[in-house]
Amino acid sequence: MMMGKIEAQDMIWLLVRVKRHQVGGIKKVTVGGEFETYRDRQRRVRKRRIQGTGDRVFLPEHLLRKAGFEVFLPVRWDKKRKNRFSPEKELVAQPLLVDWMFVGWPADQNRWEDLMRLDVVMGVMGTGGRPIIMKASTVIGLMRRWGGGMLSPKCHQMARNSHDFEAGDAVRIDRGAWADFEAKVVEVKGANVSVVLDLFGRETPAEFSWMDLTPVAPR
Structure with missing residues (x-):
């Protein structure tokens, strides 16, 4: 393997179930951005995010990536009304698998205990008490079909190199x-x-x- 090049076959991939009630489900939230201070009605100093700043992310995916895992969340794009008062529709990314996503790490590492210690993780798909390690070709095929233009740079490179x-x-x-x-x-x-x-x-x-x-x- 070339230094710095990540191939799909060099990854361990598991299908992980996240705890919906702890993280609000697989829905988009805003993280990061710029904040400003203000005073509420009781004159207490508060902070609020400046409108239009920050990134919209799927929270479970964001938390797992912050923990150092590679994450692939299959998505589809649906047309939905912008709000109940407007007939205008916009394309919205929706997770293809409810509460499930693919989580991976380099094959030469052992991240199992790190994964299971995370509050966001409920369990992994398995059989006979053992986790099922997904075939790289299966994960890559799903990335190519259901990446939805939202693959991380590493996943994008894996799919392209496959x-x-x-x-x-x-x-x-x-x-x-x-x-x-x-x-x-x-x-x-x-x-x-x-x-x-x-x-x-x-x-x-x-x-x-x-x-x-x-x-x-x-x-």
Whole structure:
């Protein structure tokens, strides 16, 4: 392995269940940002976050990352009304798995006890009293399909390094109007991949982000 390069197979991945009642569920909260002081009605000095500052994060994911773990939370994007008074809708990221997320650490480390000591953790998926270590290919496949543009830099790099597309490769399209169609790679241009789809007996060219494609094993 090259120094500084993290590959999926060099990670231990577990499917972890978080304690909803302790962290408010898997929902977005604001962390960080800039604060200002003010006085309340009783003239006591208080602090409040300046509107528009801080980052919106899924709290369990944020807490696990602060503890030094790599975290992947599969998400889907749904259209929801901005508020009850407006018919206008906006795209909102929603966790795909209720109360569950993938948590990983380098394979040459033992972080099991560190993980189980965290208040946010309820348990892990397992069988016969033993945790199930997820296959790297399974986690990477989910990252590519359900990353939702919200992968951490490390997860993004893992997904990108998991397969170097080449001309002639067979791929499946995971998102958009052509979801579940298969195609053939024609050219790779940075983060974009040119493909041809067989539509009604005719080859139709198209271009996708590598994040929208999954390799298809030869039949």
